[in-house]
Amino acid sequence: LRGKGRIDQQVYDQLEEAMILADVGIPTTAKLLDSMRNAVKEKKLSGDASELANYLKDEIAAVLDVGDTELSMEEGPGNVWLLVGVNGVGKTTTIGKLAHSETRSGKKVVLAAGDTFRAAAADQLELWAKKTGADFIKGASGADPSSVIFDAVRHGVAQEADLIIADSAGRLHNKANLMEELKKVRRVAARPPGKLTEVLLVIDATTGQNGLIQARLFTEAVQVTGIVLTKLDGTAKGGIVLAIASELNIPIKLVGVGEGVEDLFPLDREEFAETLIG
Amino acid sequence: NLTDRFEGIVKKIKSKGRLSEEDIDSILRDIRIALLEADVALSVVQDFITNVKQRCLSMELSKSLTPAQQIIKYVNEELTAILGGEQLRISYAPKPPTVILLAGLQGSGKTTTVAKLGRWFKQQGRHPLLVGADLARPAAVEQLRILGSEAGLAVFSEPTDPVSVARRGLEEALRVGRDVVIVDTAGRLSIDQVLMEEVRRVSVAVQPHYTFLVIDAMTGQDAVNTAKAFHETLELDGIILTKVDGDARGGAALSVKQVAGKPIAFVTTGEKINEIETFYPERMASRILG
Ligand SMILES: Nc1nc2c(ncn2[C@@H]2O[C@H](COP(=O)(O)OP(=O)(O)OP(=O)(O)O)[C@@H](O)[C@H]2O)c(=O)[nH]1
Ligand SMILES: Nc1nc2c(ncn2[C@@H]2O[C@H](COP(=O)(O)OP(=O)(O)OP(=O)(O)O)[C@@H](O)[C@H]2O)c(=O)[nH]1
Numbered sequence A: 001l002r003g004k005g006r007i008d009q010q011v012y013d014q015l016e017e018a019m020i021l022a023d024v025g026i027p028t029t030a031k032l033l034d035s036m037r038n039a040v041k042e043k044k045l046s047g048d049a050s051e052l053a054n055y056l057k058d059e060i061a062a063v064l065d066v067g068d069t070e071l072s073m074e075e076g077p078g079n080v081w082l083l084v085g086v087n088g089v090g091k092t093t094t095i096g097k098l099a100h101s102e103t104r105s106g107k108k109v110v111l112a113a114g115d116t117f118r119a120a121a122a123d124q125l126e127l128w129a130k131k132t133g134a135d136f137i138k139g140a141s142g143a144d145p146s147s148v149i150f151d152a153v154r155h156g157v158a159q160e161a162d163l164i165i166a167d168s169a170g171r172l173h174n175k176a177n178l179m180e181e182l183k184k185v186r187r188v189a190a191r192p193p194g195k196l197t198e199v200l201l202v203i204d205a206t207t208g209q210n211g212l213i214q215a216r217l218f219t220e221a222v223q224v225t226g227i228v229l230t231k232l233d234g235t236a237k238g239g240i241v242l243a244i245a246s247e248l249n250i251p252i253k254l255v256g257v258g259e260g261v262e263d264l265f266p267l268d269r270e271e272f273a274e275t276l277i278g
Numbered sequence B: 001n002l003t004d005r006f007e008g009i010v011k012k013i014k015s016k017g018r019l020s021e022e023d024i025d026s027i028l029r030d031i032r033i034a035l036l037e038a039d040v041a042l043s044v045v046q047d048f049i050t051n052v053k054q055r056c057l058s059m060e061l062s063k064s065l066t067p068a069q070q071i072i073k074y075v076n077e078e079l080t081a082i083l084g085g086e087q088l089r090i091s092y093a094p095k096p097p098t099v100i101l102l103a104g105l106q107g108s109g110k111t112t113t114v115a116k117l118g119r120w121f122k123q124q125g126r127h128p129l130l131v132g133a134d135l136a137r138p139a140a141v142e143q144l145r146i147l148g149s150e151a152g153l154a155v156f157s158e159p160t161d162p163v164s165v166a167r168r169g170l171e172e173a174l175r176v177g178r179d180v181v182i183v184d185t186a187g188r189l190s191i192d193q194v195l196m197e198e199v200r201r202v203s204v205a206v207q208p209h210y211t212f213l214v215i216d217a218m219t220g221q222d223a224v225n226t227a228k229a230f231h232e233t234l235e236l237d238g239i240i241l242t243k244v245d246g247d248a249r250g251g252a253a254l255s256v257k258q259v260a261g262k263p264i265a266f267v268t269t270g271e272k273i274n275e276i277e278t279f280y281p282e283r284m285a286s287r288i289l290g
């Protein structure tokens, strides 16, 4: 396959391989390559390698251009952000980073230790509260997570806190009872005087195709409003977020790039696309 | 499932003595897709397909199976063979304690697994000591202490540095007569040279009899990078696959097994301390194939 209106097979294979290696997945990779092939067929693109790569990067950035990437905050106290996701992806650490950036921008923040299950989960979050100057509310170990979040919201509103960030226990989306528990947590987090303005699903960049299933089930259960993609400082590219964005229309709002308090940034779509296909 | 997918393609294959290379390629294309969808690493898929193709080219059509079923049978056997092989059986050091070191990426399940292994060894009649050498993560040592205390297991740590803690943990085990030492380490990125050097020095300090890479079953293509780097730095003895109670297909198991060439020693199947078991290659093979 060479010449005008044709793509060099080697270039095509390289771009396909880059996307597969980045966990973009077969269906989304096929869609992006089809679009590229059509653009070449319709003479909108030459078969030149760098032109093809740039086209692909623009397409990837476009796929990610969904929804509002700002973190939603309404006027007045009692905004609630709830963090959810499977085990070990970086929820608690992300809350620490959010506490830092929000207190830095002048907000009064309360952290709610909504993980009442895992060993030392509350201790872990408390250390982040201390580090960032955020207020901290926890319950007894094994307490109903909804009641901890309810207490934290009430406390936050009474203290005129702008923002209550609620942690939740890691849970696998295929565990029906745990997803039921999370639905209840969301209902309680949305109860006045709180205003639930973000439900952030944390996705680990090392996750393969299961990330899309996670996103589907968490969205179905608790209406996810945004994705935080963590551990992008590693070798994993997090390509599964393309399928998540395009299928579920959920914006990737933040990326985690380390374990430190400042290692959280808004997603830069072009930079992400650039790194994805190297 | 995979068999149904192929029956469509294979319907047009008439009963001949052999399948044509074209027929085999078309079936293997679908297998390649299934493996990639299951998160098996691309390079591992390529090698796998090459090997299976060799077998298919010389296969005689079975009387009782369709060609598709026969090829899937080969694929299943090949997968099971790669995933299985030499079973890891813990053989205890003639001069105790037997030292076990766990390493892996952030959040993979190391701390929880250290406690599970502690209980597992205790059930085998051993006297383990858990060593909390993760001084980086907030409340990591506390996490291990709580898990340990819930299972009646001794935990050692001190706020010095990971290498010293590991070394002192070993001394403590010798002092009080613990015959198994299990060392928890901080999660780290395989490309973090400083932290990979740190875990290497922890290994040198305690000379583990078993070093396990702890890897999350939902890991995607990155599994090969992780396995390669940790194997090069630590010389792994085995793999522990975590969170298999999820619904990830688990292709990372094949990737890591292939790259490190070491047995999958255990799988963990939940958050409770008793949720650790031996690895069954046949089960994993059919899960990966979907
Ligand atoms: N390198 C890197 N590590 C991260 C990042 N975010 C979180 N981590 C690490 O990932 C590990 C797990 O983080 P946690 O915040 O405990 O994850 P979690 O989702 O709250 O875990 P569970 O509550 O147990 O489900 C910790 O070692 C964190 O330091 C990131 O962006 N980059
Ligand atoms: N469902 C399930 N959860 C697990 C399993 N193993 C560990 N977890 C959970 O995964 C999360 C992370 O486990 P940890 O033991 O903290 O992981 P880690 O590797 O020590 O994390 P770092 O020290 O931050 O690198 C916790 O919520 C555990 O309860 C498992 O087999 N199944």
Ligand SMILES: [Mg+2]
Pocket: A091, A092, A093, A115, A121, A167, A168, A169, A170
């Ligand atoms: Mg947590």
Ligand SMILES: [Mg+2]
Pocket: B110, B111, B112, B134, B137, B140, B185, B186, B187
């Ligand atoms: Mg740990």
